[in-house]
Amino acid sequence: MTPGMRHPLIALALLLLTACAEKTHPPQVYKYTFFSMGTQIDLSLFDVDPARSEQIATAIERDFTALNTAWNPWGNGDLGQLNTALKKNQPATVNQALQELIENARILARDSDGLFNPGVGGLVTLWGFNEAATQMPSGPPPTQAALDVWLKRHDSLANLKIQNLTLSGHKPGLILDFGGYAKGYAVDKAIQHLTDLGVKNAIVNAGGDLRAIGSKGGRPWMIGIRDPRGPGMLAALPVRDGEAVFTSGDYERFYEYQGHRYHHIFDPRTGYPTQETASVTVVYNAGAKADASATALMVAGPQHWQSTAKRLGVRQIMLVATDGTVYITSALQTRIQFEKSPAKLIVGDVDAH
Amino acid sequence: MLTRTDRWIIALAVCGIASLYILLWRPNTEGRRAEISVNGKVVATLDLQRDVLQKFTGMLGESEIEIRDRRIRFRASPCHGKQCIHMGWARRGGEFIACLPNRIAVTIIADESVYDAVNF
Numbered sequence: 501m502t503p504g505m506r507h508p509l510i511a512l513a514l515l516l517l518t519a520c521a522e523k524t525h526p527p528q529v530y531k532y533t534f535f536s537m538g539t540q541i542d543l544s545l546f547d548v549d550p551a552r553s554e555q556i557a558t559a560i561e562r563d564f565t566a567l568n569t570a571w572n573p574w575g576n577g578d579l580g581q582l583n584t585a586l587k588k589n590q591p592a593t594v595n596q597a598l599q600e601l602i603e604n605a606r607i608l609a610r611d612s613d614g615l616f617n618p619g620v621g622g623l624v625t626l627w628g629f630n631e632a633a634t635q636m637p638s639g640p641p642p643t644q645a646a647l648d649v650w651l652k653r654h655d656s657l658a659n660l661k662i663q664n665l666t667l668s669g670h671k672p673g674l675i676l677d678f679g680g681y682a683k684g685y686a687v688d689k690a691i692q693h694l695t696d697l698g699v700k701n702a703i704v705n706a707g708g709d710l711r712a713i714g715s716k717g718g719r720p721w722m723i724g725i726r727d728p729r730g731p732g733m734l735a736a737l738p739v740r741d742g743e744a745v746f747t748s749g750d751y752e753r754f755y756e757y758q759g760h761r762y763h764h765i766f767d768p769r770t771g772y773p774t775q776e777t778a779s780v781t782v783v784y785n786a787g788a789k790a791d792a793s794a795t796a797l798m799v800a801g802p803q804h805w806q807s808t809a810k811r812l813g814v815r816q817i818m819l820v821a822t823d824g825t826v827y828i829t830s831a832l833q834t835r836i837q838f839e840k841s842p843a844k845l846i847v848g849d850v851d852a853h
Numbered sequence: 854m855l856t857r858t859d860r861w862i863i864a865l866a867v868c869g870i871a872s873l874y875i876l877l878w879r880p881n882t883e884g885r886r887a888e889i890s891v892n893g894k895v896v897a898t899l900d901l902q903r904d905v906l907q908k909f910t911g912m913l914g915e916s917e918i919e920i921r922d923r924r925i926r927f928r929a930s931p932c933h934g935k936q937c938i939h940m941g942w943a944r945r946g947g948e949f950i951a952c953l954p955n956r957i958a959v960t961i962i963a964d965e966s967v968y969d970a971v972n973f
């Protein structure tokens with residue numbers, strides 16, 4: 501060995517020693533779990549004082565518990581009482597929070613051309629999905645005559661008027677159900693509360709639908725997107741500050757009757773569960789809109805999802821058809837990491853429609 | 854001037870560093886344990902290195918959870934849709950499988966999680 505070579509080799513040896521050094525510990529994430537709104541809520545907090553994290557998580561749990569009571573369409577809370585009043589054709593009044601929920605939902609219903617329709621409560625009841633998640637209906641499905649009666653009512657928020665916190669313009673018997681929207685709204689409220697409490701890095705995950713703020717020690721929060729038709733993950737997605745990732749699917753709540761599967765997301769134009777779409781994932785910077793959009797795009801299906809998405813103003817979408825074809829916008833495709841190769845991948849942009 | 858021996862030593866050292874990096878610095882995402890929670894509360898932490906078949910009681914009844922070959926799954930559950938069983942095996946850090954109607958959830962714990970949350 502030449503004398504000039506000794507210094508580089510010493511440097512290499514030092515590098516080897518560095519490689520043997522003790523690994524640094526991964527950043528600490530404080531996790532808290534509870535049940536609300538018929539599902540498991542997971543809260544991940546990063547870079548929060550451990551002594552404070554318990555207090556923060558308890559505050560968020562209280563929020564969810566209150567919203568769960570208030571917005572249960574068939575319970576004794578604000579929305580349940582409103583539905584009872586609507587059913588009995590009594591004067592229907594709302595509080596400020598419910599008015600805000602209805603007004604925001606009405607905008608999304610309009611923008612989706614009625615494919616997201618919180619007036620489907622009567623339809624949900626006909627199919628038996630108004631019971632708790634633990635009590636799944638077993639069929640038979642409602643008769644066509646019963647569905648026709650509901651379809652002829654044209655239940656929606658379109659004609660609903662709210663003045664001085666009093667509802668008018670609706671048909672007696674309208675049942676409001678914010679199932680395709682309330683979870684997103686609740687997640688947004690939780691994120692807002694966390695921000696108010698000074699939390700900068702967190703995920704609020706409500707039964708698989710989630711919104712994240714900040715990051716995990718400078719690297720983005722990583723989200724696994726479950727395969728709707730098989731075990732494991734279909735894809736992974738690094739999420740940006742404030743983004744929500746919501747998925748609607750035909751596998752979440754369903755029953756089988758005489759060889760047919762009937763799930764809980766309905767096409768308000770036919771009265772039947774949606775077909776052709778296994779799941780729709782929407783990434784957007786608000787949970788409520790992502791939630792309602794995912795529901796509307798399930799109804800729109802593989803033929804019309806782009807035009808519906810354009811009207812709603814959402815651009816990061818993945819739709820998995822029942823035949824396994826994955827439709828995705830280029831805005832999402834550039835950042836998603838597929839863990840399984842889709843049977844067929846079709847990239848289509850919302851703006852092209 | 855580098856001799857042939859010098860070049861060999863440098864090549865070996867570089868390979869050694871790369872190997873040590875992979876062995877020691879690369880985050881280990883293989884699950885070590887699985888946390889079982891019922892109704893949002895952790896009721897058990899299972900070692901994924903020990904094959905086991907264990908029952909947990911939830912809202913609807915007993916769910917049977919199986920650990921085999923360092924993976925975990927729902928083997929049986931009293932829920933209607935059996936979505937938990939269709940979710941299959943989980944083994945990597947951050948993976949999450951659950952029987953939500955029975956309120957039983959399984960989260961994989963590893964040195965480093967692949968996922969911080971699971972969307973479904």
